[in-house]
Amino acid sequence: MAEPLNPGDDAAPGTPGTGEDICRRCGGSGRIDGGECPNCGGSGKVVEGIGGG
Template identity: 65%
Template sequence: MSEENREREPMNPGDEVPPGTVYSGEDLCPECSGSGEKDGEECPNCGGTGKVTEPVGGA
């Protein structure tokens, strides 16, 4: 399936690039330290996943 036809995962506020972007990777959410919760509720930065997507490497 081509990339333009494939539905992309929605981005969370803490994501710097869309999931699946070339030269990107997952990291623990800095707001909830990877727990997915902040102040007893779903972390608004990562959407409760505990992960954010960031670019890696550089040009």
């Protein structure tokens, strides 16, 4: 079953042309103001498009 996307994800994990990056909103900690980061879902990572073209 596919993992649910977080608001900060550009695509599902494993999608060609994407890669994991540190969540810019929480700086990779997964926490903001003592709670789970809403951008990355608490993982500290987001899936972003890479490369150019």
